[in-house]
Amino acid sequence: MRKDNGVRETPDWDDRYRKGFYDGADDPHDLLVRYGHLFTGRVADIAMGSGRDAMFLASRGLPVTGIERSWEGLRLAREAMAARGYSIGMVQGDAARLPFRSGSFQGVIVFYFLMREIVPDIAAVLDRGGILMYETFLKAGEDHPRNPAFLLDKGELPALFPGFEPIYYDEGFREHKGRVRATAQLVARKI
Numbered sequence: 001m002r003k004d005n006g007v008r009e010t011p012d013w014d015d016r017y018r019k020g021f022y023d024g025a026d027d028p029h030d031l032l033v034r035y036g037h038l039f040t041g042r043v044a045d046i047a048m049g050s051g052r053d054a055m056f057l058a059s060r061g062l063p064v065t066g067i068e069r070s071w072e073g074l075r076l077a078r079e080a081m082a083a084r085g086y087s088i089g090m091v092q093g094d095a096a097r098l099p100f101r102s103g104s105f106q107g108v109i110v111f112y113f114l115m116r117e118i119v120p121d122i123a124a125v126l127d128r129g130g131i132l133m134y135e136t137f138l139k140a141g142e143d144h145p146r147n148p149a150f151l152l153d154k155g156e157l158p159a160l161f162p163g164f165e166p167i168y169y170d171e172g173f174r175e176h177k178g179r180v181r182a183t184a185q186l187v188a189r190k191i
C-alpha cells in the first residue's frame with residue numbers, strides 16, 4: 001500500500017500476519033538476549049506482535065503483559081505460548097491508549113514500533129529504577145521507502161527519554177535476513 005510519493009502508509013498487520021510475514025521469526029531480538037538479565041519483575045511488551053520477545057521473558061520465569069492491536073498477531077502469540085506451555089497476559093488494544101497504571105512495571109520492551117506521542121506514557125508505566133529496552137529503525141540507510149513518521153532520527157531515541165540513565169546505546173547498520181538495515185538500540189534505567 002503506497003501513497004503517490006512512494007511512501008508506505010500504515011501496514012495492515014492482520015493481513016501481514018495472515019500471509020506469514022513473520023513465519024519462522026520466533027527468536028527473540030539479540031538485544032533482549034544480551035540484556036534480558038536486567039529484568040527482574042513485571043515486564044510490558046508494547047506492540048508485542050506474535051510474541052517472540054514476550055516468550056523469551058516468560059521462559060525466564062518473568063511475568064509479562066503484552067499489548068498488540070492485531071488480532072491475528074495475538075492469535076499467533078497465543079498458539080506459540082500454548083505450544084510452549086507459557087502463560088502471559090495479552091491485551092488487544094491500541095498502544096495510543098496504554099491500559100497500564102503508572103509505575104506498574106519493572107521493565108518495558110518496545111521492538112520495531114514507534115509512536116512518539118506515547119513516549120511519556122511508556123516512561124510513566126515504568127517504576128523508578130525500571131529498565132526500558134527499545135529498538136527500532138533509523139531513517140538512515142533504508143533500502144526501501146517507509147513512512148518517515150515511524151523512523152527515528154540519529155540520536156533521537158535517548159533524547160526521547162530524558163528521565164533515563166542509558167546503560168547501552170548504539171546506532172548502526174545490521175544485517176537481517178540478507179538485508180542491511182539501520183537501527184537504534186537503547187537499554188536505559190528510569191531515574
Ligand SMILES: C[S@@+](CC[C@H](N)C(=O)[O-])C[C@H]1O[C@@H](n2cnc3c(N)ncnc32)[C@H](O)[C@@H]1O
Pocket residue numbers: 013014046047048049050051052067068069070073093094095096110111112113
Ligand atoms: C514491526 S511489528 C513488531 C512486532 C514485535 N514487537 C516484534 O518485534 O516482533 C509492529 C507491530 O506493531 C503493532 N501495532 C501497530 N500499531 C499499533 C498500535 N497502535 N497499538 C498496538 N500495536 C500496534 C502491529 O500490529 C505489529 O504487530
